[in-house]
Amino acid sequence: MRLEEILNIKYPFIQGGMAHIATGEFAAAISNAGGLGLIGTGGLSASDLKKQIEICKSKTDKPFGVNILLINPEVEEIAEIVSDYKIPVVTTGAGNPGKYIEKWKESNIKVFPVVSSKALAVRMERLGVDGIIAEGQEAGGHIGELTSMVLIHQIADELSIPVIAAGGIASGKQILAAEVLGAVGVQMGTCLLATNECPVHEKYKDRIIAAKSSQVTVMGRINGLPNRVLKNKMVNEYIEKEKQGATMEELEILTLGSLRKAVHEGDMTNGTIMAGQVVEEVKEKTSVKALFEKLYSDYLLEKKKLCAK
Ligand SMILES: Cc1cc2nc3c(=O)[nH]c(=O)nc-3n(C[C@H](O)[C@H](O)[C@H](O)COP(=O)(O)O)c2cc1C
Numbered sequence: 001m002r003l004e005e006i007l008n009i010k011y012p013f014i015q016g017g018m019a020h021i022a023t024g025e026f027a028a029a030i031s032n033a034g035g036l037g038l039i040g041t042g043g044l045s046a047s048d049l050k051k052q053i054e055i056c057k058s059k060t061d062k063p064f065g066v067n068i069l070l071i072n073p074e075v076e077e078i079a080e081i082v083s084d085y086k087i088p089v090v091t092t093g094a095g096n097p098g099k100y101i102e103k104w105k106e107s108n109i110k111v112f113p114v115v116s117s118k119a120l121a122v123r124m125e126r127l128g129v130d131g132i133i134a135e136g137q138e139a140g141g142h143i144g145e146l147t148s149m150v151l152i153h154q155i156a157d158e159l160s161i162p163v164i165a166a167g168g169i170a171s172g173k174q175i176l177a178a179e180v181l182g183a184v185g186v187q188m189g190t191c192l193l194a195t196n197e198c199p200v201h202e203k204y205k206d207r208i209i210a211a212k213s214s215q216v217t218v219m220g221r222i223n224g225l226p227n228r229v230l231k232n233k234m235v236n237e238y239i240e241k242e243k244q245g246a247t248m249e250e251l252e253i254l255t256l257g258s259l260r261k262a263v264h265e266g267d268m269t270n271g272t273i274m275a276g277q278v279v280e281e282v283k284e285k286t287s288v289k290a291l292f293e294k295l296y297s298d299y300l301l302e303k304k305k306l307c308a309k
Helices: 001-009 024-032 047-058 075-085 099-106 117-124 150-156 172-180 204-210 235-244 248-255 259-263 277-281 287-309
Strands: 012-015 036-041 065-069 088-093 110-115 134-136 163-166 185-188 216-219 227-229
Touching: 001 012, 012 024, 012 036, 012 287, 024 047, 036 047, 036 259, 047 065, 047 075, 065 075, 075 099, 099 110, 110 117, 117 134, 117 150, 134 150, 134 216, 150 163, 172 185, 172 287, 204 287, 227 277, 235 248, 248 259
Parallel strands: 012 185, 036 065, 065 088, 088 110, 110 134, 134 163, 163 185
Antiparallel strands: 216 227
């Protein structure tokens, strides 16, 4: 079954639950354009999540979901809220959502953990999740070790539940490649950052459009929290300090509130500009609707060309 049928959406596209970016309004815009919008809970309190759900519901009658970051200090309350609101889809990140799954299934919620290893995907399938989002290390934000090319193929081969591909997807060809690897649909983050509806600062959008893939790097490789970002003054300094053996406390001085600085204040010097390797594909500001139409028509065209070979 394709993702469109599983989630009752027009296109097989999920918007990644991006912390400080994936608001209720943005999720609604994605769902109205035919994908699945997600409200991100990274940095969100339980009461703010309720507000964002209300906003999302007031702006769309289409299905939407919540991305639960399992390291959120209010995760227990957040896990209850999605059940109370009977949110159609929950995706999870940064850990093992095992203890919540039974309750969510009782509330008829479709559960899709984001994973970066086959071992976790197998454990999740045993716990009865509806599908897996396999995210390769090309992705923007916090990442694992394996590339999409290796990870998606491995997981899709091993599991019998649907697999959604994430990491390094921003063109029709890449959507088709994910399908060939065994995915029923894709989750995207980076290519949505420059859409008109995306609530990041205009300077963030301009930086994304101008960026080359060679300007993308990973900070936090040494302290164990790898984060894919665009290079800037703060990131260069962070990586240099990491190499010199700086403590977490010393490093945190640089990153405290830095995602907010980039997203809300447009600080491109000291802010954390999260973006994936695929950033070079993002060439203009456009509406989500126009982007989805183009991605899907390019995908169909590429599929036709491949079948005709
Ligand atoms: C700016 C940004 C912030 C992100 N924040 C989160 C997050 O809070 N939770 C999460 O599960 N994934 C997060 N991600 C990952 C996305 O959900 C998605 O899986 C990823 O962007 C897909 O790869 P791509 O960037 O190559 O499109 C983030 C990605 C970006 C670009």
